[in-house]
Structures are given as structure tokens and as C-alpha cells.
Amino acid sequence: MTHIFFSAFPAWGHLRALCILAARLVKENKNLTVTLLLPPNHLKKAVAEITAEFGGESSENNWKRLRAFSPFKLESEHPLELVQLMVACYPTVYQQLLNSQSITCSITGDVFDSILPPDMVILDFFAHPQLLATREATGTKIPIAVFVCAHAATILRTLGPEHYGGRGDLNAKIEAEAARRGITPLEVGDSVYSHTDGTIIKIAGIPDMYDWEYFPQLLPFDLPVSQIMIQAYRGLRDSDVIISGSAQDFEPETLEAFKSWFTEWNKKVYVVGPLIPSKPTTFVIPSNDAQNTGLVETFLDKALAEHGRLSTVLLSFGSLFWPHEQGYLEEVIEALIEKKFPFIVSYASPFAKISDDLLERVQSSGYGLIARWLPQLYVLNHPATGWFITHSGQNGVLEALGTGVPMICWPFEADQPAAAAHLSENLKVAFELLEVRTGERGLKPLLRNGRQAKGTREAVGIEIRDVLDACRGEKGAELRKNAQAIKAKFDKTWQADGISRKDFNACLEQYGIHLS
Numbered sequence: 001m002t003h004i005f006f007s008a009f010p011a012w013g014h015l016r017a018l019c020i021l022a023a024r025l026v027k028e029n030k031n032l033t034v035t036l037l038l039p040p041n042h043l044k045k046a047v048a049e050i051t052a053e054f055g056g057e058s059s060e061n062n063w064k065r066l067r068a069f070s071p072f073k074l075e076s077e078h079p080l081e082l083v084q085l086m087v088a089c090y091p092t093v094y095q096q097l098l099n100s101q102s103i104t105c106s107i108t109g110d111v112f113d114s115i116l117p118p119d120m121v122i123l124d125f126f127a128h129p130q131l132l133a134t135r136e137a138t139g140t141k142i143p144i145a146v147f148v149c150a151h152a153a154t155i156l157r158t159l160g161p162e163h164y165g166g167r168g169d170l171n172a173k174i175e176a177e178a179a180r181r182g183i184t185p186l187e188v189g190d191s192v193y194s195h196t197d198g199t200i201i202k203i204a205g206i207p208d209m210y211d212w213e214y215f216p217q218l219l220p221f222d223l224p225v226s227q228i229m230i231q232a233y234r235g236l237r238d239s240d241v242i243i244s245g246s247a248q249d250f251e252p253e254t255l256e257a258f259k260s261w262f263t264e265w266n267k268k269v270y271v272v273g274p275l276i277p278s279k280p281t282t283f284v285i286p287s288n289d290a291q292n293t294g295l296v297e298t299f300l301d302k303a304l305a306e307h308g309r310l311s312t313v314l315l316s317f318g319s320l321f322w323p324h325e326q327g328y329l330e331e332v333i334e335a336l337i338e339k340k341f342p343f344i345v346s347y348a349s350p351f352a353k354i355s356d357d358l359l360e361r362v363q364s365s366g367y368g369l370i371a372r373w374l375p376q377l378y379v380l381n382h383p384a385t386g387w388f389i390t391h392s393g394q395n396g397v398l399e400a401l402g403t404g405v406p407m408i409c410w411p412f413e414a415d416q417p418a419a420a421a422h423l424s425e426n427l428k429v430a431f432e433l434l435e436v437r438t439g440e441r442g443l444k445p446l447l448r449n450g451r452q453a454k455g456t457r458e459a460v461g462i463e464i465r466d467v468l469d470a471c472r473g474e475k476g477a478e479l480r481k482n483a484q485a486i487k488a489k490f491d492k493t494w495q496a497d498g499i500s501r502k503d504f505n506a507c508l509e510q511y512g513i514h515l516s
Contacts, residue, residue: 010039010082012319069105189226205253310386
């Protein structure tokens with residue numbers, strides 16, 4: 001019996017694809033057991049995703065071989081607190097697995113029987129402390145793969161060598177600047193990371209962009225991003241192999257450059273995306289005014305009956321990001337109501353703020369539904385859904401393309417700005433909103449067209465109304481046709497001879513692991 005140990009980073013955009021991969025492998029390989037270490041705040045959602053992927057196919061037997069658990073409890077959903085506890089608990093959990101001891105979920109109380117130690121460890125690329133703990137315990141005996149759950153273009157930009165358009169050695173630059181100014185690297189790290197001066201960034205497969213275009217928004221949180229990026233770089237550097245959750249048919253030119261970078265490091269990259277569930281979950285966390293988890297299905301069925309196919313807009317910024325200017329969000333919602341678009345809003349971020357007044361206005365309009373957590377793929381798959389307003393993170397983008405739904409991009413940071421440019425300019429499957437940009441850098445011009453945001457709610461209102469009109473016109477039809485064409489390609493990637501399935505099997509075979 002083969003045993004693979006997965007450990008996730010405590011952000012839904014990082015761990016969801018790992019859950020799908022783990023479930024698919026267990027479902028299809030009866031000689032495989034997976035142990036999946038998860039943060040407590042995402043355990044229920046993860047179980048829902050895994051259950052949906054299992055479907056009715058010997059689900060009980062599959063659950064015996066997929067041990068999803070959290071080893072600690074925590075009421076807070078703050079990312080830093082969750083990261084600290086995930087790092088702290090990992091060495092103990094890993095040693096228990098090495099000793100073939102049973103493990104217990106602190107949330108459910110479930111006890112998982114002892115089994116043979118792991119044959120492979122798959123960690124999020126942000127989880128460098130866990131990688132070090134793994135190496136300390138087992139050296140190079142057990143291979144360590146890192147899973148990259150972000151568009152390859154931004155990994156190249158943020159962590160890659162300068163000759164690929166990257167920053168180069170971010171840690172060395174931070175330490176040099178700290179020494180120059182006589183302060184600590186922690187004090188200066190984020191200013192070095194986010195420094196812009198109008199340099200033109202050239203990444204394979206992505207439109208050329210000014211460096212400030214990678215920071216189009218003020219953010220509603222303050223996290224030590226530079227330190228996280230340094231850990232990610234070290235995770236890539238110290239791993240044995242790289243597994244990318246991107247898709248070959250999404251960013252082929254960029255992935256070739258990505259692979260070339262790691263060839264210089266004597267590492268192989270395997271591309272296994274898109275990791276889209278075979279069946280969508282219907283798991284919901286309702287908003288304060290909701291009474292049951294059937295609201296989403298009811299709302300979409302009603303929208304289909306009253307407004308027709310492809311009439312509804314989904315708005316979601318993932319599990320972390322949220323607009324700094326609440327008025328911009330309200331303007332977009334008012335435009336949806338005015339233009340008679342049914343819409344669903346997800347506000348999953350712990351930094352999200354939805355006023356009681358806005359909730360009431362949406363409810364009284366008869367056009368909208370707002371929930372804390374939504375079954376995103378279920379919504380995208382529903383025949384009523386026609387458009388997706390998204391921050392352009394990897395999960396949402398690949399799910400939208402996997403269901404043939406065109407997008408309206410509202411990027412914030414991380415992998416989103418480059419993705420939005422690629423989606424709108426290269427793939428032509430999306431509109432990109434410009435006027436929603438905020439902050440000094442967000443109001444600077446774009447290289448590709450010279451446009452720049454005016455920084456007013458009025459401008460946001462004009463732009464979103466123009467875009468919504470275009471959604472119903474020839475341009476919208478063109479974007480939908482292009483999204484459907486990519487969906488057709490995505491549908492083949494995990495078939496028996498699909499490129500992503502072959503790549504993942506090749507990754508395992510590199511280390512003598514044969515599942516069939």
C-alpha cells in the first residue's frame with residue numbers, strides 16, 4: 001500500500017486543489033492511502049470538496065484511505081495565527097506517521113489507524129518550515145514535492161531569475177537594503193518587495209507590464225508578504241520536485257519558461273492542472289440573513305426560470321482578498337440591479353465587510369443573493385450562470401475556464417494582475433476592470449494601452465455599466481466562445497491519456513511509485 005502525505009497552507013486558494021488531487025488519486029487507486037493535514041477553519045469545506053469528488057463511487061471505502069484531519073483547534077481565522085500553528089504541529093504529526101502511530105483529528109475526534117510511513121510528501125510551496133522539519137526527520141530518504149498553486153507567470157515574476165523577468169534573489173536584496181539603512185530585514189522587507197519605479201516587466205506569454213501594474217490595489221490587510229515570498233523561494237529551492245497546479249492549455253509559453261528555470265536548478269516540473277472536481281459540492285455558509293443552505297440552488301433555479309440561461313453573474317474575490325473601497329463594490333452591485341442582472345456575491349475573506357444596509361438592499365432588489373461561502377463550481381456549472389467577476393486567482397480562473405464561463409477581472413495582487421492581462425489580452429476570455437484600481441500605484445497608467453484609473457466611484461459606475469452592456473453584446477459572445485474552446489481542451493487533461501494525468505504519473509514514477 002502506497003502512502004502519500006499532503007500538508008496544506010491555510011488558505012483555501014492553496015489547499016483546495018490539493019484536496020481534489022488527493023481525492024482523485026484515492027478514488028482511482030485502491031492501493032493508495034493519503035493523509036491530508038488541514039487547518040481547522042477549512043476542514044468542513046475540504047471534506048465537502050472531497051465528498052463531491054468521490055461521488056457515489058465506493059465512497060465509504062475511499063474515506064478509509066483518505067485521512068483528512070486537523071491536529072489543533074483555533075477559533076481565529078487570521079492567516080498568520082493559522083500559519084504558526086500549522087508549522088508548530090507539523091513535526092509531531094510527521095513523526096507519528098513515521099512511527100506508524102494513529103492520529104486524531106482535534107475537530108471531529110476521529111482516530112485514524114496506524115499505517116506504514118509515507119512514501120512521498122507533498123507540501124505547499126509556502127511551507128518551507130515544514131519542508132525543513134521533513135528533511136530533519138528523514139533526510140533525502142522520502143522525496144518531497146512542493147505544490148505550486150499559482151499562475152506560473154507570477155511565480156516567474158516574484159521568485160524567478162532576472163533573465164526570466166523575475167526579481168532575482170529577493171532575500172539578498174532585502175538584506176543589502178537593510179544593511180545600507182541600518183535596520184532589520186523584517187523592517188525593510190515589504191518595501192523592497194513592493195518597490196516600483198516604472199521598469200517594464202517582460203514575462204514569457206504575458207503582455208509586457210510596468211512593475212507598478214503588479215500592485216493595482218490597496219489591500220485591507222497587512223501581512224509580511226516579503227517573508228512569505230522568501231519562504232516560498234526556499235520551498236522551491238529545497239524541494240526535490242515541483243508540481244504545478246496550472247494548466248498547459250492556459251499558459252503554455254509561460255510554463256515552458258517556468259520549466260526552463262528549474263532545469264537550471266536540475267529540478268523537474270510536472271503540470272497537473274486544472275484540478276477541477278469531477279462533481280461540484282453544494283456546501284454553503286450562509287450570510288446572517290440566510291436560514292438554510294438550499295438558497296443558492298433555489299436562487300439559481302429561479303434566475304434560470306425568470307431570466308434564462310447565462311443570465312446570472314457570480315462575484316467572488318476568493319478566501320483572502322476584498323476591495324479597499326467599499327463604495328466601488330456597492331457601485332458594481334447597484335449597476336447589476338439597474339441592468340437587471342441576477343447576481344450572487346461571496347464574501348469569504350476574513351477581511352470582508354458587508355453592511356446590513358447593503359444586505360437589505362440586495363435582498364429587497366429581488367436580483368441578488370449574498371453568502372459567506374458559496375459552492376463556486378456548482379454556481380459556475382449552473383445553466384443560469386453567464387459571467388464571473390473574479391480577482392483572477394488560479395482556482396477561480398481555472399474553474400471558470402473549465403466550465404466555459406467568461407470573466408470580468410478585478411485583480412488585487414499576487415498572481416492576479418498578470419492573469420487578468422493574459423485573460424483579457426491574450427486568451428480573450430475576459431474583460432478587465434480598470435477604474436476599480438486604488439492607491440498610488442493603482443492609479444498609474446497601463447503599458448499596453450496607456451489608460452489609467454480616475455480614482456472615483458463615478459468612473460467605476462460608468463465602466464461597469466459599459467462592461468455589463470458588452471456582456472450582452474457581440475463582444476460578450478466572442479469571449480464566451482473563446483472560454484468554451486478552452487473548456488473543451490481542459491476536459492481532456494485528466495482523461496486516461498490526458499497530459500496532466502500523464503505528468504503526475506511521471507512525477508511518481510520518477511521516485512519508483514507505481515499506483516496501478
